[in-house]
Amino acid sequence: MCRLYPFFVAISLVALVCCFSPTPASGQANTPIPNMDLKHFDAVPGPYALWGVHTARGLGHLGIFAGLLNNYANDLLVIRGANGYISRPIQHRMTSDIALALGLFRWIEVGVSLPIFWRQIRSNFPLGQNVVQGDTNIGDLRLSSKVMLMHNDKFKGFGLSVVLDLSLPTGGDKMLMRSSTATFTPRLILDYRHSSGFVVALNAGYRFRGRAQLLD
Numbered sequence: 001m002c003r004l005y006p007f008f009v010a011i012s013l014v015a016l017v018c019c020f021s022p023t024p025a026s027g028q029a030n031t032p033i034p035n036m037d038l039k040h041f042d043a044v045p046g047p048y049a050l051w052g053v054h055t056a057r058g059l060g061h062l063g064i065f066a067g068l069l070n071n072y073a074n075d076l077l078v079i080r081g082a083n084g085y086i087s088r089p090i091q092h093r094m095t096s097d098i099a100l101a102l103g104l105f106r107w108i109e110v111g112v113s114l115p116i117f118w119r120q121i122r123s124n125f126p127l128g129q130n131v132v133q134g135d136t137n138i139g140d141l142r143l144s145s146k147v148m149l150m151h152n153d154k155f156k157g158f159g160l161s162v163v164l165d166l167s168l169p170t171g172g173d174k175m176l177m178r179s180s181t182a183t184f185t186p187r188l189i190l191d192y193r194h195s196s197g198f199v200v201a202l203n204a205g206y207r208f209r210g211r212a213q214l215l216d
Contacts, residue, residue: 043097045111056159059103115139137172181210
């Protein structure tokens, strides 16, 4: 199996160049912004995922997947002060996730994904800075490995896998685009896949990451 999208890959390469080009800003704030990853969605590098949810199925031996997933978020974080003051650290965010995956020996899948924040708008943040600022950069690089313990075709539609995700703090510094430390997330994946194509999946896991503080 080979699923490649050359056009998307070309766009992604251009995006990496654009990420490091300077962007205009008005009213730069002097108060430092902490490193904190506020994403609500992580792209799954593989063709059988249900958007952001893993399934137990993976690529066959030497199967390749490449894709570009796009999403928009509004008001990821809103701070309301006692005097009615409202601050929006992330008011708007446009993101593309480059995702690549490779299957090995029919029971292992390895992948990598990198978010590109095309435009992130913050309003009245840091607190007391009445500015509207636009930022562009990359996010944290995420490495993923899946071990398929039960294949759907061998267990009457049921599948079982273990997924290990490791995120590295490679994102834009002091822009709410990166974690303060590396992040490790093990998951257990159980799904049922019917011959008609119907799939239901359950993901259970725990995220290990460092502590971060936005405000005193």
